[in-house]
Amino acid sequence: MAVAKPARILALVSIILFITLLSQIFRAPPQIKGPGDLEQPMSDEPMNEEPLWRAAEYAADNPNAPRINATLLALVRNEEADDMVTSMKDLERTWNRKFNYPWTFFNDVPFTDEFKQAVRRETKAQVNFELIPKEHWAVPSWINSDLFDESARILDELAIQYGPMVSYHQMCRWNSGMFYKHPALQHVQYYWRVEPKVHFFCDVDYDVFRYMQDHNKTYGFTINLYDAPQSIPTLWPETKRFLAAHPEHLHPNNADDWVLDSKRRPEHNAKANGYSTCHFWSNFEIADMAFWRSKAYEDYFEHLDRAGGFFYERWGDAPVHSIALGLFEDKEKIHW
Ligand SMILES: Nc1nc2c(ncn2[C@@H]2O[C@H](COP(=O)(O)OP(=O)(O)O)[C@@H](O)[C@H]2O)c(=O)[nH]1
Ligand SMILES: [Mg+2]
Numbered sequence: 001m002a003v004a005k006p007a008r009i010l011a012l013v014s015i016i017l018f019i020t021l022l023s024q025i026f027r028a029p030p031q032i033k034g035p036g037d038l039e040q041p042m043s044d045e046p047m048n049e050e051p052l053w054r055a056a057e058y059a060a061d062n063p064n065a066p067r068i069n070a071t072l073l074a075l076v077r078n079e080e081a082d083d084m085v086t087s088m089k090d091l092e093r094t095w096n097r098k099f100n101y102p103w104t105f106f107n108d109v110p111f112t113d114e115f116k117q118a119v120r121r122e123t124k125a126q127v128n129f130e131l132i133p134k135e136h137w138a139v140p141s142w143i144n145s146d147l148f149d150e151s152a153r154i155l156d157e158l159a160i161q162y163g164p165m166v167s168y169h170q171m172c173r174w175n176s177g178m179f180y181k182h183p184a185l186q187h188v189q190y191y192w193r194v195e196p197k198v199h200f201f202c203d204v205d206y207d208v209f210r211y212m213q214d215h216n217k218t219y220g221f222t223i224n225l226y227d228a229p230q231s232i233p234t235l236w237p238e239t240k241r242f243l244a245a246h247p248e249h250l251h252p253n254n255a256d257d258w259v260l261d262s263k264r265r266p267e268h269n270a271k272a273n274g275y276s277t278c279h280f281w282s283n284f285e286i287a288d289m290a291f292w293r294s295k296a297y298e299d300y301f302e303h304l305d306r307a308g309g310f311f312y313e314r315w316g317d318a319p320v321h322s323i324a325l326g327l328f329e330d331k332e333k334i335h336w
Contacts, residue, residue: 052206055098060124070190070209071104071128072096075171075179078111081118083196088122090200099207101192102126104184108137108170128184136178137170143311151312158230163314173310175282175317177301180289192286208286218333219287219325221280229271231314234307236275239323242303249296249328259326279322280334296328 058065072091076084088103102125105111111129120127139148148166155163162168179185190209212220243250261276262269268277291297301320309315325334 053210054206058099058207060100060126065100066207066210067099067101068190068207068209068213069188070192071102071185071188072194073104073106073179073185073191074194074196075106075175076196077107078109078115080196081115084115085118085122087194087196087198087200088119090198091194092123094200094202095204095208096123096125098205100125101209102128104128104130104188104191106130106132106179106182108132108167130182130184132174132178132182136181137174139166139170139311140305142306143308147308148311155231155314160228160231160314163231166311169311169314172314172316172320173305176310176315176320177292177305180292185289189290190286190288193282193284195283198283212286212288212335215335216333217288217335218291218329219280219285219321220335221282222284222336223281224278224336225281226265226268227272227277227279227316227319229268229277231316232272232275232277232309232319233313234273234309235304235313235315235319235323236273238304238307238309239300239327240274242300243327245303246296246299249299251328251330253330253332254328255326255331255334258331259323275319275323277319279316279318280325282316282318282321285321291325291329294328297324300324300328 053066058067074084074087084105100123103119103123105115105119105128107130110131116127116129139145152164152166180191185191190212192208208220211217258278259276260269260274261278262274265276269275304310304315304320
């Protein structure tokens with residue numbers, strides 16, 4: 001019996017779909033090819049690492065909620081209110097509406113009422129608005145403005161993004177060595193950094209701050225990238241100078257092989273004068289501020305700040321945080 005043409009086409013399509021499905025099911029697992037590839041299957045929850053604190057008792061108005069001493073933290077400009085709201089919507093939906101950790105917003109100028117209203121609408125949790133003290137934001141007295149202008153010109157020629165923008169340098173310095181000194185954070189231990197216009201896609205159903213505390217973690221990150229070496233040519237040489245003066249700060253279980261790696265991107269390492277340029281992308285970071293407040297980090301930041309590279313080069317808070325963690329912290333305490 002002859003089969004009608006449409007039925008034959010349908011049968012053919014079904015067979016192709018069936019074969020595609022089988023090949024998907026039986027295909028070999030992805031191979032790990034190098035840095036950045038997953039070393040274990042991705043899960044939206046840590047595996048076999050109880051206790052995980054769930055959301056039953058975390059209502060915003062519960063004075064006995066098991067929240068620990070932590071805040072969501074954002075440095076942001078008034079004109080970024082819409083983008084901040086975008087980030088808040090995502091993070092509240094996927095996580096914070098269940099845990100109600102406070103939000104703390106920082107700005108170098110006072111927040112406008114419009115900004116405050118816009119972000120308050122997005123959360124039931126407590127919201128704090130903090131002005132950065134002038135002495136934490138101002139360009140330090142030892143920075144020579146002529147030298148800054150000349151350096152900015154060179155950074156611009158090298159096409160280093162934001163190179164000539166003085167506020168960007170101020171922001172990087174503040175995020176490196178100032179934010180945790182703000183009086184509003186004096187009694188706070190952990191923060192989760194959130195920037196305007198970032199996205200959170202997965203639901204997280206446990207208290208990540210408690211996770212950090214229970215598992216004795218200092219720093220959590222999501223992405224590890226290579227930096228533009230032209231933005232940090234003397235960061236590693238200055239770090240070496242610092243280490244020569246302060247060998248006591250080097251942690252015995254440090255991650256110096258990651259900091260110094262020259263095999264994966266030899267050119268990056270060469271142009272950065274010995275630093276791999278690998279860094280945790282600090283647009284997202286969850287950290288215990290005790291590390292930034294430690295003698296090792298304070299001494300390091302002070303040394304870098306005096307050296308001037310936050311302004312004469314474009315040292316970012318990400319490579320500064322990363323080198324410090326890689327050298328002065330137990331690598332077991334860095335988590336992703
Ligand atoms: N209040 C304030 N926030 C700033 C300033 N410059 C940058 N930021 C914030 O610092 C973070 C990083 O800045 P961004 O422009 O996103 O830099 P990028 O992430 O390196 O591209 C964002 O949260 C910005 O809102 C500034 O001059 N004032
Ligand atoms: Mg950004």
